[in-house]
Amino acid sequence: MRIRPDIPLAWLQLTREWPRFLAALAGVTFAVVLVFMQLGFSDALYASSVRMHEALAGDLFLVHPQASYLALMKPFSRRRLYQTLAFPGVASVTPVYTIQTLWKNPVTAATRNIFIVGIDPTVTVLNLPEVNRQRDQIRRPDVVLFDEASRPEYGPVAQELNAGRLVVTDVGNRRITVTGLFRLGTSFAIDGIIITSEANFLRLVPVRPKGLIDIGVIKLRPGVNPEIIQKVLAASLPRDVEVLTKAGFEEREKSYWRKSTPIGFVFAFGTIMGTVVGLIIVYQILFADISDHLAEYATLKAIGYTNRDLFSVVFQEATIVAVVGFVPGFVLCLWLYQFAGNATFLPLRMNLPLVVAVLTLTIAMCCASGALALRKVRTADPAEVF
């Protein structure tokens, strides 16, 4: 086996000038952190916006076609939901009521919008063990369960309950009692959640005419393919209602946030800017490195090396900077995800596809810098060495 006795010129050139190398690494780390945070937040926001969707115990879902997002649904007739029982494969259905209404902080008396979910307490509507354990409580009048992952602006509800006390406050126009906690988490438009029974819900929001629901949850018989039933229902039901699989339901929500608000643009812009800044920093450093070594490159050309040989050195430098700069950025983000996640109550999660994506982007960014710097390499003139 032949071992190529090569000289790591790129590595040696970079590391001879420590301050400059570190500056390049800092630039790459900066870009990596920025991109990780942008993509991380973006993923987390979308993930958080479908926490409820994820928790709903159903195979298919009905919503009003004009429903915007979870906190802004449009009620539709529950007849549509019960109509689906006629179809083969449908095992059971249950309605879900949702609305945002004012909650009064029991301590400060400040009011803030809170998301209320009304469910049938006799049925498993949500796959949340704490909710299901405490389902009986919400059958009592004006009793609700509170999401302890809600924002602190709602008051020290979790603390009080954990200390063994109940919390009484005004929601909508009624006095309610919080008797239990569950954990779900905030989203873009939802800073806090309370879950109660259908009956309690309708009392809290009397503005709503009877017979209108927000989400229809359909459970299918075991072994039935949800996709097929979805198509059947979609074809059969009138246009005043939309049928979705769970994946479709989640995608519908995410799609809203992507398209109807500047969120997608903002994060894409942030990612691009992060990349551009990193690219410029690395380009400057590579340019300076090439300039400093221009006489040496001219010497190399004089003794018989070609432009292409030198290009390869530049790209090796770019790749080294990319990979070595990526590592501290990645490590820093592991901690930052924790920190930012706690601060925003968003599920910032590091995962392999994200790491691969950012690493690839980093290498591409540095190679682009390298490509821009190639022009300088061409100016190394072997005739000037003599």
Add this chain to the structure above:
Amino acid sequence: MEAESPRPPLVVLERLNHSFGEGSLRRQILFDINVEIQAGEIVILTGPSGGGKTTLLSLIGGLRSVQEGSLQVLGQQLNGATEAALVSVRKQIGYVFQAHNLLDSLTALQNVQMALRLQPGYAEYSRKQAQGVCMEILGAVGLAERAHHLTRELSGGQKQRVAIARALVNNPQIILADEPTASLDRQSGRDIVNILQRLAKQHGCTVFLVTHDNRILDIADRLLNLEDGRLVSFTDAVTTNTRQLLAMLAEQNRKGQLVRHVKDLTVIQFAQLLERTTGEFQQLLHVTEVSHSDAFETMLDQVLEAFTLKVGQILHADRATLFLVDAAKGELWSKVAQSDGERPLEIRMPIAAGIAGQVATTGEARNITDVYDEPLFNRDVDTRTGYRTRSMLCVPIANSKQRVFAVAQLLNKNGGEPFDRDDERRLREFAASIGVVLESWWRMTERTLASAQ
């Protein structure tokens, strides 16, 4: 002497011209350069700065595109050559630059290896083999112990030695060197060129070296001089230089402090100053006394030898001699080349005796079949040189005033036959054709020799 057939020259320049700049700023740097460099030669190119030496070197090295003229290097025509062809030529040449030879980030060994990597067979080397080759050449320049030191840890002389090692590692046929001793002190510079000369001869490389440094010119087989873009003879260059230096000396004297300080000196001090000044100038006169210099002597030898060779060749004679008439002393004198590179033997004989003398006095040519039959023949020369003269043809060479100032003598026509009328005629014609030139040369020589008396 060499029995092999002559190899084609490695570098041939024909009517090479080169200019810089565009339009109104265009300046011509090289004018009509014609040079051939043979294999194994060490050629040094000198000349004042700005004369175009570096430009010429970079053209030969394939580092610059040829604008006008023919430049063949190792068989490749560089005028109109593609970039790929130029790169291929560069790989066959070893370069020693004035500065920026080495890469800062690498060790001495790695720098040499960077050149080795260009070899087509490099991929076949194992790591150890590659390093071994580089260590060997570094050893040859005396830097084996410093092989693993970084460039920045080496002195100027050491860096140049690494540069030489790098230039030689691929066994190139040509080495181009630009001011290799420029930033070095005398000893380091000397070491460098000694190494270069030794290794070049060892490897059979041709060396083309550009320098200002007069101290290292001795390693050259041939000296070229480039002044304002034109090649001039070395003698011309020396003349111009000497003239300039003497003029400077005159200027310095004129500006000198001698007169100004005289008032402040005591009588004794004045005497000492005068003595010192006179002593300096005596030295100067001594050095510039051309007639005593080797340069004059060797020029004289060369001209005489060239003449005899040429005339001998034309007339198929075994030997030829040019005798010069020293009228004042009544003698004929010449120099006869000896075998085995000894200095030519000076011969003087009275004009009265000898055949050549007779020819000089009478102005009549003599054609003798066997000199030993001729009573006038002086056997001394034969005795001294161990030669057996048989046939002889002697022809007088007269100046414009019909006075004989030289005698051309041919001995032993090839084939053993005596010289004939034809030979006589041809010799006369040859003498006539070079007569004027020969006369002015002889007059200059006479005057120089006379001023030495």
